[in-house]
Amino acid sequence: MRSNTGFLATLLRAEDVRAGRHDTSFIEHHLDVLAPAAPGPDRAAIAAGAAHLLARERARVAAVADDEADPSPWDADDGFQLSGPRQTTLALEADGQAMTATVTWRAGAAAVMVEGEAAAQDARMVDGDDAVYVLRGGRQTVVRMRTLDPFDAAHLGEGGRVTAPMHGRVIEILVAPGDRVHKGQRLAVIEAMKMEHALVSPIDGTVAEVRASAGSQVAEGALVLTIEEATA
Numbered sequence: 001m002r003s004n005t006g007f008l009a010t011l012l013r014a015e016d017v018r019a020g021r022h023d024t025s026f027i028e029h030h031l032d033v034l035a036p037a038a039p040g041p042d043r044a045a046i047a048a049g050a051a052h053l054l055a056r057e058r059a060r061v062a063a064v065a066d067d068e069a070d071p072s073p074w075d076a077d078d079g080f081q082l083s084g085p086r087q088t089t090l091a092l093e094a095d096g097q098a099m100t101a102t103v104t105w106r107a108g109a110a111a112v113m114v115e116g117e118a119a120a121q122d123a124r125m126v127d128g129d130d131a132v133y134v135l136r137g138g139r140q141t142v143v144r145m146r147t148l149d150p151f152d153a154a155h156l157g158e159g160g161r162v163t164a165p166m167h168g169r170v171i172e173i174l175v176a177p178g179d180r181v182h183k184g185q186r187l188a189v190i191e192a193m194k195m196e197h198a199l200v201s202p203i204d205g206t207v208a209e210v211r212a213s214a215g216s217q218v219a220e221g222a223l224v225l226t227i228e229e230a231t232a
Contacts, residue, residue, distance in 0.1 A: 005126070010034050010138035035138065037065075042134075042141055044120035049134040049143030050101040051112040051119045056127070089216050091146035098146060100216055108179065115223045160208070160227030162199050164218040168192030172212055176223070179207045187225055190218065204230045 011034055016022050027034060089114075090101040106168045112119050119124040126133040131144035168190040175187050181201045188199040212218055 004140075005133070006135045006138045006140040007035055007136040008133065027073040041094055041097065041099070042120075042136060042139060043114040045119055045134045045136040045139070045141045046092065046099060046122050046143055047101060047112045047114040047119035047139070048094060048136070049132045049141060050090055050092055050093070050103075050114065050120075051124070052125045052132045052134075053143065053145060054103065054110060054112065056132075091125055091216055092143060093146045094143050095141055097214075098176050100213055102187055102215075144172060152162055160201075160205055160229055161223060162202065162225040162227065164190055164199075164212075164222045164224055165197055166190075166192045166220045167219060168197070170212045170214055170216050170218060170224070171196065173210060173212065173225075175207045176209070177207050180230075181205060188212070190224075199224060201227055203227055206230070 011017060014022075014030070014034070018056055071173065086089070087105045088105075090103060092099045092101055092114075099114060101112050101114050102133040104113075113176065120136055124138040125136050128142075128144075131142050134141045169192070170188060171191050173187075174189070174190040175181060181187065182204050183201055185203055186198045187203045187207075190197045196226065205227040207225060208228040210224075211226075212222070212224045218224060
């Protein structure tokens with residue numbers, strides 16, 4: 001749920017308000033300062049929210065591991081790999097918009113960036129059940145992990161649903177919404193188990209929706225694209 005918490009915080013920090021030099025017309029006369037027009041997504045705030053969600057999940061996994069008599073090596077979250085720093089992606093939803101964060105691991109620490117912008121240090125976090133409310137510069141940004149469509153074996157391959165055959169990383173998306181495609185045409189490429197897998201169109205039609213992006217991770221059975229069947 002969105003709120004005006006960020007606006008109220010900015011209002012209470014205004015020098016004239018703190019000094020008692022205000023009246024009922026103060027907000028109207030200072031609205032451009034108190035609530036400036038949003039120039040677009042605050043990527044630094046989104047990165048900060050993603051970092052907070054990542055830390056929250058790491059804490060949850062660590063707590064579960066501590067309760068186990070024989071902890072699993074798969075619970076390790078130090079980002080270790082044999083060559084170079086490890087880099088992964090997080091599928092996010094920021095104010096309802098799909099975005100992707102890049103996480104780079106160095107010396108066991110995770111650095112999060114969104115479209116080249118690092119996590120803001122001046123952001124305040126308010127936890128929600130499945131999201132974090134990021135307050136920065138009088139703005140509120142709601143950040144949550146983007147949920148992928150669950151695997152649905154009963155409808156696998158039905159109609160124009162193109163799903164991931166296994167867990168992997170999207171290397172390439174070869175089409176865009178509105179493109180006309182034919183049955184068997186390559187639509188995307190996923191890397192899994194050190195091999196590349198081409199996703200092809202199950203029908204003739206038009207690309208209606210693209211749910212994944214190059215560089216993102218997808219789970220087995222996750223919806224990648226939807227094709228609207230061509231009408232005669």
